[in-house]
Amino acid sequence: MIPGRERARESGKKAGRGRERESGQAIAFLLCRSRDAKTLLTSTSDLFVFVFAFFLISLSLQDRATAHGTTRRTNKNEENNNKLTLFKNSFQQTQNKTKNQTGIARAVGPHPPAAFFGQQAVFRVSLASCLFFSGMAIATSQARFKGDKADKTVQHGAWGVKLAAWVLLTLGCFFLPVGMMTPYGWLSRLGSALFLCVQILMLLDFVCELNDSFVDAGEEDERFLWGLLGLSGACYAAAIAFVSVSFYFFNPGTDPQASGKSIDSGSQDCSFNVAFIVAAPLGGLAVSALALSGIARRGSLFPSAALTLYACYCTYSALVSEPHDYRCNALGRRIDAASATGMFLAVAATLCSVVYSALRVGSNSSLLGLGPEADEGTSSSDGATPLISRRRGGGGARRYGHENVDDDAHLTSAGLDGVSPAGARALPGDENENSLSATAVTSSSSLPAVPISYSYPFFHAVFALASMHFAMLFSGYGSGAAERALVDVGWPSVGVKLACAWVSLAVYAWTLVAPALFPDRVF
Amino acid sequence: MFILPAAATSCAASLAASCACWSAGALGRSIASRSARLAFVGFFSLSLLLAWVLRLGAEPLVKHLPCEFA
Numbered sequence: 001m002i003p004g005r006e007r008a009r010e011s012g013k014k015a016g017r018g019r020e021r022e023s024g025q026a027i028a029f030l031l032c033r034s035r036d037a038k039t040l041l042t043s044t045s046d047l048f049v050f051v052f053a054f055f056l057i058s059l060s061l062q063d064r065a066t067a068h069g070t071t072r073r074t075n076k077n078e079e080n081n082n083k084l085t086l087f088k089n090s091f092q093q094t095q096n097k098t099k100n101q102t103g104i105a106r107a108v109g110p111h112p113p114a115a116f117f118g119q120q121a122v123f124r125v126s127l128a129s130c131l132f133f134s135g136m137a138i139a140t141s142q143a144r145f146k147g148d149k150a151d152k153t154v155q156h157g158a159w160g161v162k163l164a165a166w167v168l169l170t171l172g173c174f175f176l177p178v179g180m181m182t183p184y185g186w187l188s189r190l191g192s193a194l195f196l197c198v199q200i201l202m203l204l205d206f207v208c209e210l211n212d213s214f215v216d217a218g219e220e221d222e223r224f225l226w227g228l229l230g231l232s233g234a235c236y237a238a239a240i241a242f243v244s245v246s247f248y249f250f251n252p253g254t255d256p257q258a259s260g261k262s263i264d265s266g267s268q269d270c271s272f273n274v275a276f277i278v279a280a281p282l283g284g285l286a287v288s289a290l291a292l293s294g295i296a297r298r299g300s301l302f303p304s305a306a307l308t309l310y311a312c313y314c315t316y317s318a319l320v321s322e323p324h325d326y327r328c329n330a331l332g333r334r335i336d337a338a339s340a341t342g343m344f345l346a347v348a349a350t351l352c353s354v355v356y357s358a359l360r361v362g363s364n365s366s367l368l369g370l371g372p373e374a375d376e377g378t379s380s381s382d383g384a385t386p387l388i389s390r391r392r393g394g395g396g397a398r399r400y401g402h403e404n405v406d407d408d409a410h411l412t413s414a415g416l417d418g419v420s421p422a423g424a425r426a427l428p429g430d431e432n433e434n435s436l437s438a439t440a441v442t443s444s445s446s447l448p449a450v451p452i453s454y455s456y457p458f459f460h461a462v463f464a465l466a467s468m469h470f471a472m473l474f475s476g477y478g479s480g481a482a483e484r485a486l487v488d489v490g491w492p493s494v495g496v497k498l499a500c501a502w503v504s505l506a507v508y509a510w511t512l513v514a515p516a517l518f519p520d521r522v523f
Numbered sequence: 524m525f526i527l528p529a530a531a532t533s534c535a536a537s538l539a540a541s542c543a544c545w546s547a548g549a550l551g552r553s554i555a556s557r558s559a560r561l562a563f564v565g566f567f568s569l570s571l572l573l574a575w576v577l578r579l580g581a582e583p584l585v586k587h588l589p590c591e592f593a
Contacts, residue, residue, distance in 0.1 A: 121581035122574045129570035136563075156559045166566055170573070174585070351571055359564055459560065463567050470571050474578050 054503045055193040058477075061495035119475045123181045124173040126188065126471030131173075132166050133464035140456035145449040155456050189477065191468030195361075196496070198462070200504045202361050204511070207306040214302070228302055235305035239281055239312040246277045246312075249331040250319040270328035273319055276498060280315040283505045284308025287512075296512035307508045311501040318497035321489050332489075354473070358466035472496075 136154070143150035211228065218225035250273040287307060291299030324332030477492035577584070 117582040117585045118578040118580075121577035121585055125570055125574040125577060129567065132566065132570075133563075159562065162566070166569075170570070351568075351575065355564060355568055355571065358567065359560065460563070463563060466567065467570060470574060474574055 053506075054197050054499055055190060057503060058193060058496045058499035059189075061498045120178065120181060121174075122471055122474040123184055123188075124176065125170060126467050126474075127176075127181075127184050128166070128169040128173040129467035130191075130464045132162075132169050133460045133467060135165070136162075137457040137460035137464065140460065143452055143456050145451055146453075147449065148452075150456070151452060185471075185475075188468035188471045191465045192472040192477070192496075195358075195462070195465040195469045196500055197503070198361055198465070199357055200500065200507060203310060203504065204303070204307070204508060207303045208300075211300050211302045215300075232302045232305040235302070235309040239284060239305075239309045242309070242312040242316045243277060243281050246273070246316045246319055250277065250322075250328055252328055252330055273322075273328050276315050276318070280311045280501055281308065283502065284311050287505050287509050290509060290512050295516050297515050299512050303508065307504055311505050314497050314501035314504070318494045318501070321493040321497060323490060351470075354466060354470055358463050361462045 139154045140150050142148070143155060145151065214224050214228040214231075218228065251270050284304070284307065288301065288304035290296055291301065291304040293299070319329065320331055322329040322332060326332065473493070476490040477496060
């Protein structure tokens, strides 16, 4: 009997509280605990491998998508698109010829395209924001307890100084030479890839946690297992919905309204879209089959379904990001035809999602084992620190005399500066973060020091990465080919989003097969 | 004859600007006192909005800055 089925039988017994029920076994076969699967990204080197792979894949897909888009554009679009490219080429040639740059005007004439200035401004604001948050990350790196100088002054105080620093940095970056923005552009590409990879890891962490909590609850009440099965089915249904919508809008042969005057193609010309629309659910199904096979020791259906949904959503989002004048993007033309309010809302939604994801990722400092307790010797001796699931219980709070503190709670802080249970017990009823810090200082002799509830440096580092990410969003990932009135639209965005879809599936597949491939490794 | 209305308008404008500044400052202090994270999100959002605005209309501003554009 293969291990998976054996395990399923064991889980089936648990699910029915020892009752040998066929339904419990069947569900448990699909819904095993995935807890161990989360710990498979076991070292920081894995993270860098994934980031690098993501970077290369996204660049490759960007090139493919750009090549695909440019070869199928109308002459007018090609003319508009090539304008900036010609400008950039001539600028680079001048850079190569003359060591001392003396100005854009001398390089390409007195009238460079407006998109160039927009991109330069975006890079400078992004650089200022990145420097600001990097500085904050360094300044708060020594914060360990609420009431520390780094906590009280740097993190929670001196807002006037911070505002002044932000303003000065933003203004100062506009005085930097143009040549400095090119390396920052490449740095931003890497930072953006890292930001997206961290988001993928966070998603994987979340779905595995949800799966485990449902399976744990299912040991007491089987209805949770049925609920989890229903949730998995809902994810697959939503994935099918995204595929259907993608086929309808991004394969004009199936869209009767897409046969407008600018469209002279059938479905065969949209093979790029069709290939990725079909490939995403197939990849999801492959990962699901892998999770349920004997190779994956701790595979489960729900994470597979969630990752399938995510891959299909990313593919849909990538196709939405295709240039709106692209003939296979029927949805883009509809958005263009809609009011300016709709476009504004689309841009605002993109920006809000960046802010929200930065806040969530930055607050979840336990994700990469960078929580406040990370420096307390809880990492393994060989440096192989689990990236996704550092098992809570490192005992960070216990060292400070809080034996009764639930370690999980302060490590998984995803709210807004929620006071850790330690803090809540030290000062019951005090919800104000600053007063908590102040009291911890003033009465330090009577109260034990309260550890900080989230990692300040990690929080600021995530925002520094998010600053690089929005520079890429606004600049078409450094290509300058982004549409002026829209954000995150263009072939480079298409490539990055497709890379997100496939890297997330690849990371999940890796968590499934790694124990079988590396049996000697401690997961 | 027109001096008084103009002065009144100017005063009203100054008062409105002062009130706006005071309100913004109070709001910022209130947010910062409630949650440092929200305040930092505010900084980030400001950068984001500024970048968005400048992306659309930075040319007149950037051209006149003493970097290498002029």
